[in-house]
Structures are given as structure tokens and as C-alpha cells.
Amino acid sequence: MERNAITSGSPLLRPLPLALVGLALFLLPFLLLGSHSYLIIHDNLxxxxxxxxxxxxxHAVFDYRPTTVIHSIMNGLxxxxxRSGLNPTVWLFGLLPPWAAYLVNQALVRLLGLLGMRALLRARWLPEPRQRGLAAGLALAWATLPIYSIYGLTVLGQPALLLAVLRLREGRARGWDWLLVAAFPVWxxxxxxxxxxxxxxxxxxLYDFWQGRRASAARVALATGLLMTMYVVVEWPLFNSLLVAQQFVSHRTEHDLLQQVQLGMGAGLxxxxxxxxxxQYHSSQFFRGAVGLAVLAALAGAPGGWRVAARKLAPWLLGILGVSVFCGFVLQGVALVQHQLPLLHAFNLTRLGFLLxxxxxxVLALSLRLLPAGRRGAAVGLVGLQLLIGLLMNTEWTSNLRELAGHPKKGQPNYAQYVxxxxxxxxxxxxxxxxxLPPSGYRVGCLGFAPAVAQLNDFYTLDSNQNNYPLAYKHRFRPLxxxxxxxxxALxxxxxxxxxxxxxxxxxxxxDFLVPAVPVRTVQDWALDAAAFRRLGxxxxxxxxxxxxxxxxxxxxxxxxxxxxxxxxxxxxxxAQATK
Incomplete structure (x- = not known):
């Protein structure tokens, strides 16, 4: 009775507002540090x-003409x-300085992720009134996972999409569900x-059709068609350059997986x-310990015995195992047929792991649902453990706590120091x-640090880190x-x-692309082809x-x-001029 009075009293003490306060506290170090926040460097900053x-x-956000190039990258990338100009992240970078755009983008992505996961949990996985607190806590744990927020809602937006598709499948969809399916590809x-x-x-x-649920199958098929159509619209530069009017041959066509992937059963395992x-770190890398403990708790304490719990959890566990095995071995298989199926160079099939x-x-939520009401303490502890794991493995957050404490991690500069x-x-x-001359009047190369640093400072670089660029440029650059x-x-x-x-x-x-000012590093014998460098500009x-x-x-x-x-x-x- 007392617990009900508390949760139904002040709105600030209800589970969802508490989760939102928790997210605000998570974001507070970024707000306090501003441009001195630590941002993930590898494949991000x-x-x-x-x-x-x-x-x-x-001014090229929506300029998809084949002749349009970004002059400051690789002599005109x-x-x-x-990326697509329809992505909201791109719009934020047009309104704010890069560091501020990044932090606002992160706050929005995590907020929408929390609300989407909470909605899914309350509607499907933890629907009982007594589970409101668990749903809010688990949604907070989801929203604070170590993700690459620059990828938008790629990971954190999945719960909202899943809930919308399930409603569509059951014929209970509202306009918002269709809108959500259409909007998911945008971010x-x-x-x-x-x-x-x-x-x-x-x-x-196919499953619904096989089960005779033809109306459900038709609705899901329509949702899938809408989703894929919107992806084509949003990612038109990608699809156009790959499948329609090939603007350039990508350097990815020369990716040689046989030289990159370790082969053999041991490597795959x-x-x-x-x-x-x-x-995988791009898709959120966190220890699955709380998930495993929740499964064990459900098997040990579920009403009806462990067989009931096993029957309900088995499809999920087998799916996770199957995806893990696929991701562990797929590149070995692709490497063996890469020359026969060159389109596979365009997509990294291990990205199936983004669904994990x-x-x-x-699995964690369903395991908590299987626990009896008397095990509420254990359920709360498991949610707290998952939240703690995510926070401790979130290097941006922990590094910013160290920044605030005056003990930054050595060799990990914050944004202002890095740029x-x-x-x-x-x-x-x-x-x-x-x-x-202005920076546009000459070209530079960067040694010991990422060219993105120079690009963010408006220099025009011959070098860059790009997922996709013309193969012809790679061949012109190599002699340098x-x-x-x-x-x-190895290099x-x-x-x-x-x-x-x-x-x-x-x-x-x-x-090593993080060579610091102190101690001074000296390269004794660097053999740049200066003549080729000059010819490239x-x-x-x-x-x-x-x-x-x-x-x-x-x-x-x-x-x-x-x-x-x-x-x-x-x-x-x-x-030297003599190299002309």
C-alpha cells in the first residue's frame, strides 16, 4: 500500500520520470564539459x-549531382x-559547432532510445503494473549503453521499430506505427x-504465411516494403552509385578478406x-553477464519449473547463438568466394550483430518476467547490474567522469585537445x-594524427579515413x-x-595516429616520395x-x-621545389 502511494503520488517519483532524471544525470558530464568532453576517437572523432x-x-547536404565533390578530402571526394543529407545528424552539424552538434545528437538519440524501449517493455515484455519500475530501469540501462551515437538510432531505435511492426502484424496499428516504420531509415x-x-x-x-495468417503476413510485407522503400529514398546516393549509375569504382572492390581474416576453426570460435x-564495439559492446544471470534465475525460480522457462527462452537463446556463430565464421566463407561475388565487398555481413x-x-526482460513476485529484489538487482555494466563499459561516460575529477585518462584527449x-x-x-594562399590553395598530408583533425580545421588533405572512395585515387596515392x-x-x-x-x-x-606533444617522437627515416606528393598537389x-x-x-x-x-x-x- 505504501509503495502504491509513493508511485502514484508525486509525478517525479514515478518510474518513467525517474528514468528520465537518470538519463539527465548520465548526460550531465557532457553538458558541464562542453567542448572539453571526451568523445570516442576510433572510427568516430x-x-x-x-x-x-x-x-x-x-553546401552539399542535398547536392547529389555526380559532379559534386568535397574539395577538402582527397583532392575532391x-x-x-x-552520408545522406536526409539524416538529422547532418542537419545538426549545420546548426551547431561539431562538438555541440555531437552532444545534442547523442542526447536526442538516447532519449528516443529510452522512450522506445520503455514502450516496448510495457506493451510486450514487462506489461504488469508491478513491473513498471523494472521497465523504466531497463529502459535507462538500454539508453546508456556504450554506442556510437553518431550512427543515430541504428541500435537504440530498434525497440520502437519492433513494437510498431508487432502492432501492424496484429492489425492494431495506428498512424504513428506506420509513421515510425517510414521514419526509421531517416536516422x-x-x-x-x-x-x-x-x-x-x-x-x-513467410512464417505467418506458412501458419495460415495471411492477413498478418500481408501487413508485415507492406511494412517491410515501406521500410525498404524509405531506405532507398534516404540512401539514394549509396544505391545510385552502387546499382544504377556507377559514379566511380569503389576502393572496396580491392578488399582482400583472405589477407585480413584469420582462417580456421579456432579463429571462428x-x-x-x-x-x-x-x-561488436560499433554495435554496442557490453558484457552479457547480467543477461546470463537472469536466465539462470529464471530457470531456477520460474513458476512451473525450469522446463517452462526453458521453453520460453530457448528460441531467443538459440537465435543469439546462431547469430553469434554466423558472425564468427561468415567472413571466412566470404573470403573464399569474394572474387565470384564481388558485391559482398559492399556489405560487411558481421553487421548482423547489430541486432544482438x-x-x-x-532475453533479460523475459527472464525477469518469469521470476515470481517474491523475487522482486533479485529482479531489481539484475536491472541494476545491467545498468552498472553498461555505464562502466561506456568509455565516453567514464572518461568524462575522470575529466571532471581532474584525472583524465592518459593518451585519450578530449575534443578540444584533439581538434x-x-x-x-x-x-x-x-x-x-x-x-x-588560403588553405584551399594548397594540399597537406598528415603524419602521426588522423587527417580528420586537419579537415575539421578547414585544411585540404590528400589523405583521409573513408569507408568508400574511388579506387583510382587509392592507386594514385599509393606511390607516395x-x-x-x-x-x-603488416602496414x-x-x-x-x-x-x-x-x-x-x-x-x-x-x-599510431595519436602521437602526443610530449614526449617528442622522432621518426629517424621517413621515405615519402616527394615528387609523387607534389604531382598530386x-x-x-x-x-x-x-x-x-x-x-x-x-x-x-x-x-x-x-x-x-x-x-x-x-x-x-x-x-622542396627541386622535386617539381
């Missing part, structure tokens, strides 16, 4: 954040190699989840275990005085670094068999490491720059 910024800078990435959600819905259509226990986080939360705008403004001003690749078989394979990071490599630095090398013998690369030192607020010390070298 060093790659994805530059794309929406540059699309807005060059085709606009259609970048998600087709290459990550589109083919797999489409395949799953197609399987549901290790990958399977990784997907099963942790998941929702499946794991489904280092005052430092690069000084470099731009100096080079403008030296050359009489051929001498360094010849010294290191040579990294570029030739993959090549998303079209970088100025040094065999001495390897794949290059003039300056911006290096986070000092070159001991720049003349070896046909370079001469210009100046070096430092700033106490920057993570980097940048050494500027110019190609």
Missing part, C-alpha cells in the same frame, strides 16, 4: 564527425560517397542494419565467443603569410607511401588489402612527430607549433 561538418561547409544506417532487418521481417512474413559474450543488443535485452583549433589556427595564419609500405608487411597489407585509412604511414610509427606535411632527416623525403622544415591546450605539437615541412 577521427572519421565520422568530419563528414556532416564538411557537407554543410561545402565525390559527395555521394558520404539509421542501411549498411549496418537495413539488410538484416529486411531479412528478419521477410522471414516473419574466438570470434563467435566475442559476439556472444561482448558483442536488442535480442539480449529481450586543437587554436593550434591549427596559428598554423593556417603562418602558412597564409608564407604563401599568400610505397617506400614505407615496402618496409613493413602494406593494411593498406593494400583494406585501405579505408588512406594515410601517410611511417613504419616507425606503425598504426601536395605542398606541406603536417607531422605530430619530428622528422630526423626530412631531406630524405625531399622535405625542408618550415616551423613547429605548440599550444598548451592542444594534444599535439605539429611540425610543418614543405616539399
Amino acid at each position: 577521427d572519421t565520422e564527425i568530419g563528414s556532416p561538418y564538411l557537407l554543410n561547409k561545402f 565525390p559527395r555521394n560517397a558520404l 539509421t544506417f542501411f549498411v549496418f542494419v537495413g539488410p538484416f532487418i529486411g531479412a528478419a521481417l521477410g522471414g516473419l512474413v 574466438r570470434q563467435t565467443l566475442n559476439f556472444l559474450v561482448l558483442g 543488443p536488442l535480442a539480449c535485452f529481450g 586543437a583549433k587554436p593550434l591549427f589556427d596559428n598554423i593556417k595564419q603562418y602558412l597564409a603569410q608564407r604563401t599568400g 607511401i610505397a617506400n614505407e609500405l615496402a618496409k613493413d608487411a 602494406r597489407n593494411y593498406f593494400d588489402a583494406w585501405g579505408n585509412r588512406c594515410f601517410f604511414f611511417s613504419h616507425e610509427l606503425g598504426r 601536395g605542398r606541406f606535411i603536417l607531422s605530430a612527430a619530428r622528422l630526423a632527416n626530412p631531406a630524405r623525403s625531399g622535405l625542408r622544415p618550415v616551423a613547429d607549433f605548440s599550444n598548451p591546450s592542444a594534444y599535439w605539437r605539429i611540425y610543418v615541412y614543405e616539399v
Whole structure:
């Protein structure tokens, strides 16, 4: 009676408002730190954040003409190699500075994720009045998972889509459900989840048809058609360049999985275990310990005995196991037929793992539902454990707590330190005085740090990290670094068999793209082909490491720059005129 009075009294003490307060507290460190927030660097700050910024800078958000290029990337990267202009994340980067756009995007994605998961739980998995608190807590745990928020609702939006499809299937759909299905592709990435959600819905259509539920099958088929049609509309640059009017041959056609993937049963089992226990980091990597404990608790305590629990959980567990095995071994199979089926280069089939986080939360929620009312304490503890696991494995959040405490993690710069705008403004001003040219009047290469840093500071770089760019450019770029690749078989394979990071490599630095100002790193023997660099339009090398013998690369030192607020010390070298 007392508990009912509390939950039905002040609105702020009800489960959903409490979950929203919890999410606000989660986001508070980002708000307090602002541009000094730590943002995930790998495949995020060093790659994805530059794309929406540059699309807005060059007024190319909705410019899908084949002739449109982003001039500051790779001597003119085709606009259609970048993300869709219909994505709300891109719009935010047109309204706000990159760091602010990123944080607002993250807040919106996590808020919508919380509301979508809470709606699914209350409607399907935890519908009883006594389970309102568990649903709110589990929704908060979902919303605070370690995700790549730059990918929008690709992961966190799945519960809302699932609920809408289930309502459509049962004939109880409202206009909002159809709208949600149509809107899902707008803020998600087709290459990550589109083919797999489409395949799953197609399987549901066939199952309903086989069961004689033809009306249900027709409604799900219609929803699937709407979803895929909207993906074509939203991702038209991708579909057009791949399937209709091929604007360029992608560098991905030369991906050689036989050189990238470890073969054999042992390697496949290790990958399977990784997907099963942790998941893949792009799709949310978190330890599945709370899920496993919840399953054990349900088997041990479910009314009716363990067989009842096993019967209800088995399809979910077998599905998770099957997806994990598929993701663990599929690349080995694709590697063997990659030349016969070249279209497979366009899609990484291990991205089926993007569906695993929702499946794991489904198992967790259903396990909690199977627990008797007297085990409420255990259920609350399991939800709390899942929340704690997600928070502790969320490197952005934990790193920002360390920032606030004055003990930042070594080697993990925050946004302001990483982008280092005052430092690069000084470099731009100096080079403008030296050359009489704006950054668009010359091209630079970056050594020891990601070219995205220079791009975010409005430099025009010959190098970049791109998921899709013209193969012809990769072939023109390779001679610049051929001498360094010849010294290191691992780097040579990294570029030739993959090549998303079209970088100025040094065999001495390897794949270290976070060379700090202190201690000073010195590269003793860097063998850039300066003549090829000049022919491609290059003039300056911006290096986070000092070159001991720049003349070896046909370079001469210009100046070096430092700033106490920057993570980097940048050494500027110019190609000698003799290399013309």
C-alpha cells in the first residue's frame, strides 16, 4: 500500500520520470564539459564527425549531382560517397559547432532510445503494473549503453521499430506505427542494419504465411516494403552509385578478406565467443553477464519449473547463438568466394550483430518476467547490474567522469585537445603569410594524427579515413607511401588489402595516429616520395612527430607549433621545389 502511494503520488517519483532524471544525470558530464568532453576517437572523432561538418561547409547536404565533390578530402571526394543529407545528424552539424552538434545528437538519440524501449517493455515484455519500475530501469540501462551515437538510432531505435511492426502484424496499428516504420531509415544506417532487418521481417512474413495468417503476413510485407522503400529514398546516393549509375569504382572492390581474416576453426570460435559474450564495439559492446544471470534465475525460480522457462527462452537463446556463430565464421566463407561475388565487398555481413543488443535485452526482460513476485529484489538487482555494466563499459561516460575529477585518462584527449583549433589556427595564419594562399590553395598530408583533425580545421588533405572512395585515387596515392609500405608487411597489407585509412604511414610509427606533444617522437627515416606528393598537389606535411632527416623525403622544415591546450605539437615541412 505504501509503495502504491509513493508511485502514484508525486509525478517525479514515478518510474518513467525517474528514468528520465537518470538519463539527465548520465548526460550531465557532457553538458558541464562542453567542448572539453571526451568523445570516442576510433572510427568516430577521427572519421565520422568530419563528414556532416564538411557537407554543410561545402553546401552539399542535398547536392547529389555526380559532379559534386568535397574539395577538402582527397583532392575532391565525390559527395555521394558520404552520408545522406536526409539524416538529422547532418542537419545538426549545420546548426551547431561539431562538438555541440555531437552532444545534442547523442542526447536526442538516447532519449528516443529510452522512450522506445520503455514502450516496448510495457506493451510486450514487462506489461504488469508491478513491473513498471523494472521497465523504466531497463529502459535507462538500454539508453546508456556504450554506442556510437553518431550512427543515430541504428541500435537504440530498434525497440520502437519492433513494437510498431508487432502492432501492424496484429492489425492494431495506428498512424504513428506506420509513421515510425517510414521514419526509421531517416536516422539509421542501411549498411549496418537495413539488410538484416529486411531479412528478419521477410522471414516473419513467410512464417505467418506458412501458419495460415495471411492477413498478418500481408501487413508485415507492406511494412517491410515501406521500410525498404524509405531506405532507398534516404540512401539514394549509396544505391545510385552502387546499382544504377556507377559514379566511380569503389576502393572496396580491392578488399582482400583472405589477407585480413584469420582462417580456421579456432579463429571462428574466438570470434563467435566475442559476439556472444561482448558483442561488436560499433554495435554496442557490453558484457552479457547480467543477461546470463537472469536466465539462470529464471530457470531456477520460474513458476512451473525450469522446463517452462526453458521453453520460453530457448528460441531467443538459440537465435543469439546462431547469430553469434554466423558472425564468427561468415567472413571466412566470404573470403573464399569474394572474387565470384564481388558485391559482398559492399556489405560487411558481421553487421548482423547489430541486432544482438536488442535480442539480449529481450532475453533479460523475459527472464525477469518469469521470476515470481517474491523475487522482486533479485529482479531489481539484475536491472541494476545491467545498468552498472553498461555505464562502466561506456568509455565516453567514464572518461568524462575522470575529466571532471581532474584525472583524465592518459593518451585519450578530449575534443578540444584533439581538434586543437587554436593550434591549427596559428598554423593556417603562418602558412597564409608564407604563401599568400588560403588553405584551399594548397594540399597537406598528415603524419602521426588522423587527417580528420586537419579537415575539421578547414585544411585540404590528400589523405583521409573513408569507408568508400574511388579506387583510382587509392592507386594514385599509393606511390607516395610505397617506400614505407615496402618496409613493413603488416602496414602494406593494411593498406593494400583494406585501405579505408588512406594515410601517410611511417613504419616507425606503425598504426599510431595519436602521437602526443610530449614526449617528442622522432621518426629517424621517413621515405615519402616527394615528387609523387607534389604531382598530386601536395605542398606541406603536417607531422605530430619530428622528422630526423626530412631531406630524405625531399622535405625542408618550415616551423613547429605548440599550444598548451592542444594534444599535439605539429611540425610543418614543405616539399622542396627541386622535386617539381
